[in-house]
Amino acid sequence: MSEVALKTRAARTRAPVWLRAAVPWALAVLIILALPQLMTTSFGRTLLIEMGIAIVFAVAYNMLLGETGMLSFGHAIYFGLGGYAAVHVLRFIAAGLLLPVALLPLVGGLGGLVFGLLFGYLSTRRAGTAFAMITLGLMELVVALALIFDHLFGGEEGISGNRTSGPELFGITFGSQLHVYYLVAVWMLVSLALMRAFTRTPVGRLCNAVRDNPERVQFLGYDPSRIRLIAFAGSSFFAGVAGGLFAVNYELMAINSLGAERSALVLLMAYIGGIGSFLGPILGAVLVTFLQVALSDYTQAWLLYLGLFFVLVTLFAPNGLIGLVLMHGPIARAGLLHRLAAAYALALVPALLLAAGLIALVEINYRLAIRPELGPAMKLFGVAFDAKSATAWIVSFLLVGAGLLGLRAVAPRVAARWGETLEVARA
Amino acid sequence: MTASALELQAVHKSFGATAIIRGVDMSVGRGERHALIGPNGAGKSTLFHLITGRFPLSSGAVRLNGEDVTGLAPFEIYRRKLARSFQITNIFPRMSVYENLRCAVLWSLGHGYSFLRLIDRMPDVNERAQAVLERIGLAARRDVPAGLLAYAEQRALEIGLAIAGEPEIILLDEPTAGMSHSETEHAVELIRRVSEGRTLLIVEHDMAVVFGLADRISVLVYGEIIASDAPEKIRANRAVQEAYLGTVPA
Numbered sequence: 001m002s003e004v005a006l007k008t009r010a011a012r013t014r015a016p017v018w019l020r021a022a023v024p025w026a027l028a029v030l031i032i033l034a035l036p037q038l039m040t041t042s043f044g045r046t047l048l049i050e051m052g053i054a055i056v057f058a059v060a061y062n063m064l065l066g067e068t069g070m071l072s073f074g075h076a077i078y079f080g081l082g083g084y085a086a087v088h089v090l091r092f093i094a095a096g097l098l099l100p101v102a103l104l105p106l107v108g109g110l111g112g113l114v115f116g117l118l119f120g121y122l123s124t125r126r127a128g129t130a131f132a133m134i135t136l137g138l139m140e141l142v143v144a145l146a147l148i149f150d151h152l153f154g155g156e157e158g159i160s161g162n163r164t165s166g167p168e169l170f171g172i173t174f175g176s177q178l179h180v181y182y183l184v185a186v187w188m189l190v191s192l193a194l195m196r197a198f199t200r201t202p203v204g205r206l207c208n209a210v211r212d213n214p215e216r217v218q219f220l221g222y223d224p225s226r227i228r229l230i231a232f233a234g235s236s237f238f239a240g241v242a243g244g245l246f247a248v249n250y251e252l253m254a255i256n257s258l259g260a261e262r263s264a265l266v267l268l269m270a271y272i273g274g275i276g277s278f279l280g281p282i283l284g285a286v287l288v289t290f291l292q293v294a295l296s297d298y299t300q301a302w303l304l305y306l307g308l309f310f311v312l313v314t315l316f317a318p319n320g321l322i323g324l325v326l327m328h329g330p331i332a333r334a335g336l337l338h339r340l341a342a343a344y345a346l347a348l349v350p351a352l353l354l355a356a357g358l359i360a361l362v363e364i365n366y367r368l369a370i371r372p373e374l375g376p377a378m379k380l381f382g383v384a385f386d387a388k389s390a391t392a393w394i395v396s397f398l399l400v401g402a403g404l405l406g407l408r409a410v411a412p413r414v415a416a417r418w419g420e421t422l423e424v425a426r427a
Numbered sequence: 428m429t430a431s432a433l434e435l436q437a438v439h440k441s442f443g444a445t446a447i448i449r450g451v452d453m454s455v456g457r458g459e460r461h462a463l464i465g466p467n468g469a470g471k472s473t474l475f476h477l478i479t480g481r482f483p484l485s486s487g488a489v490r491l492n493g494e495d496v497t498g499l500a501p502f503e504i505y506r507r508k509l510a511r512s513f514q515i516t517n518i519f520p521r522m523s524v525y526e527n528l529r530c531a532v533l534w535s536l537g538h539g540y541s542f543l544r545l546i547d548r549m550p551d552v553n554e555r556a557q558a559v560l561e562r563i564g565l566a567a568r569r570d571v572p573a574g575l576l577a578y579a580e581q582r583a584l585e586i587g588l589a590i591a592g593e594p595e596i597i598l599l600d601e602p603t604a605g606m607s608h609s610e611t612e613h614a615v616e617l618i619r620r621v622s623e624g625r626t627l628l629i630v631e632h633d634m635a636v637v638f639g640l641a642d643r644i645s646v647l648v649y650g651e652i653i654a655s656d657a658p659e660k661i662r663a664n665r666a667v668q669e670a671y672l673g674t675v676p677a
């Protein structure tokens with residue numbers, strides 16, 4: 001390309017910088033306003049609220065994992081403790097404390113921040129595996145302590161409050177689920193904007209430097225453990241905000257909200273979505289929450305599916321699902337996506353076979369091992385069959401086998417087609 | 428006489444039972460360009476690591492401008508205006524060249540651990556990073572992830588990270604290693620320019636570069652300084668010729 005052409009192209013892409021930055025946010029606001037109109041059932045809106053909370057938590061988690069290279073196995077502590085702080089303050093509100101319920105997520109954030117500073121001080125002096133092990137230990141410690149301090153944590157039953165007990169502000173009482181939805185939406189947007197901005201501050205950039213090469217950071221005047229601590233505290237703050245939103249939504253915090261399962265779930269969300277970009281954990285949070293809420297209605301085996309999904313993503317999409325999306329960026333911009341359609345359609349056939357086979361195996365095993373009381377007669381994809389029959393097993397394995405072989409056969413062709421198209425798009 | 432910019436006193440370093448640095452006394456005057464030469468494995472890089480706090484000393488002392496900095500962490504030594512490059516390229520591979528440099532200028536511009544201002548809105552940071560970028564000849568590679576640069580470009584960035592903070596004392600460990608002839612010439616020109624008015628300590632194998640650049644030369648052999656003198660004296664030194672220079676047509 002000639003220099004002049006390069007310059008005009010640069011000018012064209014550079015001119016509307018503020019616009020390009022504003023477009024995704026405007027889009028997000030539109031989607032947020034439209035969604036509750038499309039999903040009017042209580043179930044649908046619960047799903048949306050859960051997604052919003054999960055998005056805040058997952059992006060907060062990625063401040064550590066993706067931005068700073070810190071793998072925490074116990075980040076639900078800050079979600080949970082933030083939530084507990086919020087629910088306790090909610091009880092004070094019921095007792096007469098003059099604080100709008102809409103500010104409870106901030107209380108949650110401050111709760112997360114305090115414990116993030118405390119535990120971060122203990123754990124961020126170390127990096128890598130040592131750091132990860134300390135977070136695991138701290139989580140066990142906090143769960144054990146929470147079980148001991150029963151009057152603060154309420155044990156398995158938890159501590160409950162009433163979100164409508166606050167002073168009425170502009171007619172918002174949070175009696176309606178829609179009010180909670182908008183509360184979550186506003187806090188989510190503000191949190192995302194702040195977390196996004198953080199990545200663009202000096203410390204945000206130094207977080208990336210610490211992720212890439214902590215030793216070299218020392219020779220540029222910065223103490224990497226101090227930077228890790230700041231990232232940890234910030235991440236804990238927003239995890240606490242998510243916990244506070246959770247407390248407002250459920251009006252209840254129980255011990256399971258700060259334990260291993262939620263800690264693992266947020267890791268999976270970030271990882272499945274992709275830790276290398278800001279959008280990745282958002283996508284992961286939406287998908288995993290959908291699996292969790294929607295699938296757990298149809299099948300009890302949703303954790304199995306989540307595990308399967310996680311393994312597949314780790315194996316075949318190391319940059320997460322967002323990585324798969326982004327690798328089509330140049331092709332989409334060149335308007336060449338249609339050139340991939342045939343190849344992808346070809347791959348879809350074995351992929352569906354594989355998925356059907358895996359689902360059948362999971363469901364059959366789940367039925368026989370976990371729910372034997374329901375009997376062996378079951379129905380899947382509209383087909384009725386006997387879970388104990390050899391045919392059911394043989395067909396399932398055949399589906400898996402055919403799917404795997406088929407994928408192996410078409411994969412090189414799909415990859416070649418993608419490579420070719422990318423070349424064309426770049427030219 | 429004012430204190431030297433950098434002074435080593437009876438510095439020892441052992442890894443386990445192996446003594447690698449065996450009593451080094453050395454002094455680099457302010458504003459001096461000082462070359463450290465010696466055969467492979469003599470301990471030159473180890474000495475750099477001791478000066479910059481990467482390794483603890485086994486015994487001895489390091490002084491910067493008269494201040495004892497023995498045992499300080501690398502970032503504390505950097506804050507006393509001593510910056511370094513590494514023999515083995517040591518950059519931030521997933522960040523762009525420009526982001527590498529922005530991180531390298533932050534401390535010296537006094538921004539500390541700032542997270543309340545956007546880095547794009549810090550004119551001093553962006554001007555300085557852009558200036559260094561142009562100086563090291565990577566302006567066209569500004570937004571490329573550093574890990575994807577060609578080898579010589581990574582070496583240029585390595586130098587860039589060392590000089591970006593405008594330190595008073597610059598330590599460069601084999602900055603031109605692996606560069607082609609013309610790349611070396613470029614790099615030497617750059618080093619000459621950026622070390623103007625500063626103190627430079629450089630490890631370098633190319634004798635043409637050493638004798639062209641250095642005001643003084645120290646020769647390290649098996650963890651000991653066998654000579655430290657002006658270039659022409661070093662060239663004439665018999666012990667040096669036997670131990671080291673004899674193998675190179677001087």
Ligand SMILES: Nc1ncnc2c1ncn2[C@@H]1O[C@H](COP(=O)(O)OP(=O)(O)O)[C@@H](O)[C@H]1O
Nearest residue numbers: 442445447465466467468469470471472473474
């Ligand atoms: N971390 C270490 N542990 C053990 N031995 C080391 C270590 N670093 C360097 N050495 C040894 O110290 C000696 C000097 O190495 P080095 O300082 O890299 O030499 P130079 O830079 O002069 O080529 C070598 O024999 C090397 O094997």
Ligand SMILES: [Mg+2]
Nearest residue numbers: 471472473514
């Ligand atoms: Mg060396």
